[in-house]
Amino acid sequence: MAVLSADARPGLPYWWEGAVWPALDAPPPAAVDLLVLGAGYTGLSAAIAAHDAGAKVAVVDAGQPGQGASTRNGGMVGAHPRLSWDRLTELFGEEVAAGVFAEAAPSLAFVQDAIAREGIDCDFAQTGRIQLAWTRADHAGQRKLAETVAAQSGLPCEVIAKADLRREVGTDSYHGALLFPTHGALHPRKYHDGLLAAVLRRGITVTACCRAGLPVAEGGAYRVETPHGTVRAGKVLVATGGYTRAPFRRLARRVFPLPSYLIATEPVSPNLLGELAPGKRMMVETRARHSYFRLSPDGTRVLFGGRASMVDVRPEVAAARLHATMSEVWPELAETQVSHVWSGNTGYSFTHMPHVGSEGGVHWAMGFSGSGTVMAPYLGAKAAWRALGDPRGETAYAETTLRTSWLHPGGRPWFLQAANLWYRMVVDRAQNLAARR
Template identity: 60%
Template sequence: MVNFTDEAAIGTPYWWEALRETAAPETADLPAHVDLLVIGAGYTGLSAALAAQDCGASVAVVDAGEPGTGASTRNGGMFGAHPRLSWSRLAAQFGPGTADSLFAEAAPARDFVLDLITRHGISCDLQETGRIQLAWTRSHAQAQSRLADDIRAKSDVPIDVLDRDAMSREITTERYFGGLLFADHCAIHPAKFHRGLWRAAAQKGIAVCGNAAVSAYERSTKGFTVRTACGDITAEKIVLATNGYTTLPFRWHLARVFPLPSYIIATEELPSNLIGHLAPGRRMMVETRARHSYFRLSPDGKRVLFGGRASMRHVPLEVAARRQHETMCEIWPELEDIRLSHVWTGNTGYAFTEMPHIGEDTGLYYAMGFSGSGTVMAPYLGAKAAFRAMGDARGHTAYADTRFKRHWLHPTTKPHFLRAADLWYRTWVDTRDRMQGR
């Protein structure tokens, strides 16, 4: 049974508590015309807007809701850009040359976003914690060794393979068979990062318009006419930056990216000696099992934040909290009686290739499908999309050499397959993982 604190915030991200201390920038009026219109005011869109203005373009950003209320202020705040897939899987899908280039681009992507934070003076509780990928089974640990070899050979990302003895210095549990340590990965406060990007855009005079959902757009020889809830705007080019919150009229993109909910719980404040016992290494942590669990300490080191797949479709938050609490206690039984202060959800934009994509369709550019790696890849590829729209050489990226694929399971714009997929994962895959992890 899950116990909540008396002041528990059900549905409100823990990260939003810090935003109450400062006022958000004012949303702007919609201009009549811009060189580049960015649709979506999260990490991707705000970074795209800053990059386009750096090229000399006039820019506006529109968002269907209040800027930043989507995934950019709801995620786990894990900051790193190592390849999500093995080199062999990338090579099989896109060719060896593209696989090499994707691996090589990991360190530059991280450095780009760190520079973005420094250049705009963004205070986002950046901590160089490192991140450990935790091997749930012996076979996962063996696969990690192969991945480490590829990363060392094909990128500048520092990596270490941890055996079970080394793991005991990082996390107090017997659940894992080893891990990969990405020492240069960081922790950030995701909502403060977003607020800093928004403030940087506002200070540069970029119009960021909230509650301006796009309902239609038309192409012409001069560009686009876009209908929003705040009126019409014309633009020579568009960057679509909506990821897991993509809606109609962007039918082509909806067929290729789908929203996969992630659920996160936050514990009440814990005694420092308990925190030190549970996570002596104080790292960011992610699992290899199919639950995609990820967890960390809060920036002040007083809480555990625990996220992952409680369901592949939307369920009541009390149900998600119970499932996440049960999963957390599989790892740390010591937390069985600990109360929760927050539970919330947000959409990851998932691609069938399980990796981000960037591209263009007659003046409509996009960056999306981050598949859980958006903290770095969203601002990085958002800027790349804007540079490409402006014809700037800085837009070169191997992610433009990948095919954004459809899948027969998803023939319409609505991901009906997620209901069956959720049942499959919860009844078979999770049971298999539970047996293999013993």
């Protein structure tokens, strides 16, 4: 069976169906209080926060705003820390670990409040998100994580035993799960559309296809050259995530683009979907493939993403690999074809944690490492407030770090070639063996 359907268009995100990309060709103002570089979730949220705090703001993007990770992700809304309490404490100390856990609930509320306040129609639903344990050891770790989350963040979470798992997902592939009932789902492109509309309603200029040069300190402000002329900005905020390029080499060395791949199936019968995903949750798994899957907002398809490769591969290759993994989880979908396959760059940090930082008057929020649907808008606002000296900018993520590595001197992350080979030959095989025991 051919994995791709006859009318599939490889490379086109499912979320882009019906998209109308606005012409944003007005040049940026000659002088602003804050110039935001990047018009994804991070940059647009930063622009709203700075404008509403009284600043004159402009936003420029090297391409079409939103066509990066902000409209390519899985649309899962959740914010518990990616790292364990012990690992966070080891990296940053107990005070920072406590702060990071404590911001899980406020960051989630920030996104929900913004959707309601700005009237964003993005198919948001509080579906809950379930983390599926690939091995018994993973499930034991989930029990410990549940205790930490309850004690440090106050977010509700529930440990689900293997015997009870079929009430949530129709498969016997996992050894248990951890459920976050307050997490949710949205349509990422519609969410970006709503944030962009909120920015434009405020009279903020957003300029597409306007790649900015490196900010140059000049007379207490910054001079930024663009194809549309020079902008003089009191402060600059870099919000380019996994698409950070030259001349921002310092940040590009610390945040590298890690591709994530997704497929959408052809429509599946409602009865079968009810058997496969009775809980209608956002679903992620713990194995190294880092698969994440959900039903489409209209409840007609399965969207399945994951680490089909740690480097760029052809969409057809990614589709075959993801379809094979999906069929391991749900053999019932083995004959179901794929209508869409696409990818996007996750801005990954070497600590797997986001960071809000600054050097002089140049600020940034990046390194979301797969948690950008919530953390990007939340920390974008934090970075904007910090740039303006607003106390609302206080965050534990200013105490994390963006580290460098000798493996990544800048430019393309060639080290991922070796990492991809090691992952596919060693890590994934070992986890599959462990799961069978």
